[in-house]
Amino acid sequence: MSRAKLYGADYSVYVRIARLALIEKNVDHELIPVDVFSPEGLPSWYLALNPFGRIPAFEYDGLVLYETAAIARYIDEAFQGRWLQPDDPRARAAMNQIVGLLDSYAYRTLVWDIYVERVSRPREGTPSDEGRIAAALPLAETCLAALDGLKRPGPFLLGERLTLADLHAAPIFAYFLKAPEGRQMLTRFPQLARWWGAVSELPSFTATEPTG
Numbered sequence: 001m002s003r004a005k006l007y008g009a010d011y012s013v014y015v016r017i018a019r020l021a022l023i024e025k026n027v028d029h030e031l032i033p034v035d036v037f038s039p040e041g042l043p044s045w046y047l048a049l050n051p052f053g054r055i056p057a058f059e060y061d062g063l064v065l066y067e068t069a070a071i072a073r074y075i076d077e078a079f080q081g082r083w084l085q086p087d088d089p090r091a092r093a094a095m096n097q098i099v100g101l102l103d104s105y106a107y108r109t110l111v112w113d114i115y116v117e118r119v120s121r122p123r124e125g126t127p128s129d130e131g132r133i134a135a136a137l138p139l140a141e142t143c144l145a146a147l148d149g150l151k152r153p154g155p156f157l158l159g160e161r162l163t164l165a166d167l168h169a170a171p172i173f174a175y176f177l178k179a180p181e182g183r184q185m186l187t188r189f190p191q192l193a194r195w196w197g198a199v200s201e202l203p204s205f206t207a208t209e210p211t212g
């Protein structure tokens with residue numbers, strides 16, 4: 001069997017989600033660097049893997065995949081190791097609901113509207129767009145309230161076992177919590193604060209800390 005290949009950069013939320021799944025499943029893999037923000041643009045060979053020009057893309061034994069939720073589910077289902085999806089259909093539906101709401105609402109709001117504006121832009125010498133941050137806060141609060149409502153008792157989002165929901169949420173929170181607005185908001189959701197404490201200490205999570 002060939003070695004799994006993940007294309008992307010370690011700063012990417014979505015690349016980190018796929019790496020977490022690969023590490024949690026103990027899959028032998030390599031990260032092939034693709035900088036999606038390179039001024040030169042993406043090479044054509046990468047666009048052949050992911051025509052939408054986003055990272056990551058995944059390749060294994062003749063299979064090419066993009067869209068991180070599909071990649072993570074494939075990794076969980078195709079490889080031996082700990083099962084990262086709940087057995088119970090209702091809990092699995094909640095997991096898929098969490099992944100969907102993170103993709104549809106949380107990623108852009110928590111990462112781009114709040115983290116990038118509050119932390120990245122000033123670091124690059126550009127002032128934060130305060131209007132964009134203020135406008136994002138209500139949807140950010142809705143995201144945290146929804147996650148809090150779906151959270152089941154136990155250290156992880158769906159209870160005692162780590163699932164793909166945790167792997168999808170943690171890299172988004174890692175950026176959001178670098179902004180003071182994110183840290184302050186989390187204090188209003190003690191269950192999520194305890195979840196963050198557990199998930200941020202996972203060896204897979206510390207091993208995938210962005211280097212840049």
Ligand SMILES: N[C@@H](CCC(=O)N[C@@H](CS)C(=O)NCC(=O)O)C(=O)O
Nearest residue numbers: 012013014036054055056067068069
């Ligand atoms: N729906 C895609 C989203 C991937 C995505 O947005 N990746 C970001 C990096 S975290 C990206 O490639 N951004 C480049 C851009 O927005 O132009 C997935 O699930 O893989």
